[in-house]
Amino acid sequence: MTEPLLEVEDLTIQYETDGGMLTAVSDASFTIDEGEFFGLAGESGSGKSTIAKSIIGGLDSNGQVTSGTIRYRGEEIQGYDDKQLNEAVRWKEIAWIPQSxxxxxxxxxxxxxxxxxxxxxxxxxxxxxxxxxxxxxxxxxxxxxxxxxxxxxxxxxxxxxxxxxxxxxxxxPSLIIADEPTTALDVIMQDQIFKYLDEVKSELETSLLLITHDISVIFESCDSVAIMHASQVAEYGSVAAVHDNPRHPYAFMFKEAFPDVREPDRELEVIDGYPPELIGDVDFCSFIDRCPWATDECGQRAPNMESVDDDDPTHVAGCFRKDEAYELYQSERDHARSEGHSGEQTTAVTEGSD
Ligand SMILES: Nc1ncnc2c1ncn2[C@@H]1O[C@H](COP(=O)(O)OP(=O)(O)OP(=O)(O)O)[C@@H](O)[C@H]1O
Ligand SMILES: [Mg+2]
Known part of the structure; x- marks a missing residue:
C-alpha cells in the first residue's frame, strides 16, 4: 500500500486560557490518501478548525499540540517552524482556505x-x-x-x-484544506466550486480536507468522513459506511439533524444540550451529558476508536455501546412514531438502560 499523504495520529491540542488548559482536540486520528476527499464534520466548537490550523502551522499563539503526531508524506511536521513549513509544506504542497x-x-x-x-x-x-x-x-x-x-x-x-x-x-497543491469554504457563497456558486473540485480530483489527484458543520455537503462530495464532538472524533470511515451504518450516537443523531436528498420525508433530529467546556484532559466520552444511552463507563475513560465492521476495518467509532446504540435508537424512534410522538421524545425511553 502506498504511504498516506497526511496522517494525524492521537493528536491533542490545547489552548491556554484564563480558566486553565482548554482541550480543543483530544486524541484525534485520521489519514488522507493521495486523491482522497476527506470531510471533517461536527458542530461549532468541536475542534475542526483547530486541527486544520495545526496541520499548516497556523495555531493561535496560545494554542499548542500537546501530544500526537502529524505526518505529511511520512515526515513529522508538527514541530516545524514557520520557515520549515514555508519551504516544505505551505502553498505548493498544502494550501489552506481559512474559515474567515x-x-x-x-x-x-x-x-x-x-x-x-x-x-x-x-x-x-x-x-x-x-x-x-x-x-x-x-x-x-x-x-x-x-x-x-x-x-x-x-x-x-x-x-x-x-x-x-x-x-x-x-x-x-497536493492537499487543499478548505475550512467552511462556501458558507459565504450562494448555492449556485457553492455548486460550481464543488463541481470544479471534482474536476480537480479526477485530473490532478489533489486531496481535499473539507471542513464543514453541514454533513450533507460531505456526503455529496467526499470519499471519507470523520465526525467530531467536543474535541473527540466520534466516528470515522468511508462516506458510504458512515452514511448507511452509523454507530456512534452523536454521529447518527448529527447525521439525522440534516436533510438528506435520499430521504426527503424524514423528520430532522434535534440533539439536546450543549457540548461541554473542556478544561484539562478529556478522559471520558465528551458526549456523555447529551447521550441518551450513556452508562457509568462513559464517564470513567475515553472510549477507544474501534472497528465496527469485520469486513471494513477502516470504519471505526469511539463508543462503548457502538454495537447496539443505533438499533436502540431506531427501535425507540419507530416506537415513538407509532405512538404518534416526535423523535425528540425517544430519549426518555432509554434512560437508565444498560
Ligand atoms: N485562541 C483560542 N483560545 C482559546 N480557545 C480557543 C481558541 N481558538 C479556539 N478555541 C476553542 O477551541 C475549541 C475548538 O474551536 P475550533 O475553532 O477548532 O472549533 P470549530 O469546530 O472549528 O468550530 P466552528 O464550526 O464554529 O468553526 C472551542 O471550544 C473554542 O472555543
Ligand atoms: Mg471552525
Whole structure:
C-alpha cells in the first residue's frame, strides 16, 4: 500500500486560557490518501478548525499540540517552524482556505501581486505565466479575469472568498484544506466550486480536507468522513459506511439533524444540550451529558476508536455501546412514531438502560 499523504495520529491540542488548559482536540486520528476527499464534520466548537490550523502551522499563539503526531508524506511536521513549513509544506504542497477568509488577503496588495509573490517563491514560472495561471483560476471560481489586479477591498465578501479559493488552487497543491469554504457563497456558486473540485480530483489527484458543520455537503462530495464532538472524533470511515451504518450516537443523531436528498420525508433530529467546556484532559466520552444511552463507563475513560465492521476495518467509532446504540435508537424512534410522538421524545425511553 502506498504511504498516506497526511496522517494525524492521537493528536491533542490545547489552548491556554484564563480558566486553565482548554482541550480543543483530544486524541484525534485520521489519514488522507493521495486523491482522497476527506470531510471533517461536527458542530461549532468541536475542534475542526483547530486541527486544520495545526496541520499548516497556523495555531493561535496560545494554542499548542500537546501530544500526537502529524505526518505529511511520512515526515513529522508538527514541530516545524514557520520557515520549515514555508519551504516544505505551505502553498505548493498544502494550501489552506481559512474559515474567515476576509482577513487572509493582504489589504495593501493587489491579488495578482500576492499571487506572484507566492509563485516566485514556490515555482520557476515567469510573472506572465503566473498572471495567466491566476486568470485561469479566477475564471474557474467565477471571477472576471480582468479583476486579478484589484485590491481586496474592491471585492464583495463572496468575491473575496472566491479570490482566496483561486489563490489556494493556483499552485495546484497536493492537499487543499478548505475550512467552511462556501458558507459565504450562494448555492449556485457553492455548486460550481464543488463541481470544479471534482474536476480537480479526477485530473490532478489533489486531496481535499473539507471542513464543514453541514454533513450533507460531505456526503455529496467526499470519499471519507470523520465526525467530531467536543474535541473527540466520534466516528470515522468511508462516506458510504458512515452514511448507511452509523454507530456512534452523536454521529447518527448529527447525521439525522440534516436533510438528506435520499430521504426527503424524514423528520430532522434535534440533539439536546450543549457540548461541554473542556478544561484539562478529556478522559471520558465528551458526549456523555447529551447521550441518551450513556452508562457509568462513559464517564470513567475515553472510549477507544474501534472497528465496527469485520469486513471494513477502516470504519471505526469511539463508543462503548457502538454495537447496539443505533438499533436502540431506531427501535425507540419507530416506537415513538407509532405512538404518534416526535423523535425528540425517544430519549426518555432509554434512560437508565444498560
Ligand atoms: N485562541 C483560542 N483560545 C482559546 N480557545 C480557543 C481558541 N481558538 C479556539 N478555541 C476553542 O477551541 C475549541 C475548538 O474551536 P475550533 O475553532 O477548532 O472549533 P470549530 O469546530 O472549528 O468550530 P466552528 O464550526 O464554529 O468553526 C472551542 O471550544 C473554542 O472555543
Ligand atoms: Mg471552525
Amino acid at each position: 477568509s476576509m482577513n487572509s488577503l493582504d489589504p495593501l496588495q493587489q491579488v495578482s501581486e500576492q499571487a506572484i509573490e507566492i509563485g516566485q517563491v514556490h515555482t520557476d514560472l515567469s510573472n506572465v505565466e503566473l498572471r495567466d495561471r491566476l486568470k485561469e483560476m479566477f475564471d474557474i471560481v467565477g471571477l472576471q479575469e480582468s479583476r486579478i489586479d484589484d485590491y481586496p477591498h474592491q471585492f464583495s465578501g463572496g468575491m473575496q472568498q472566491r479570490a482566496i479559493i483561486a489563490l489556494a488552487l493556483f499552485l495546484e
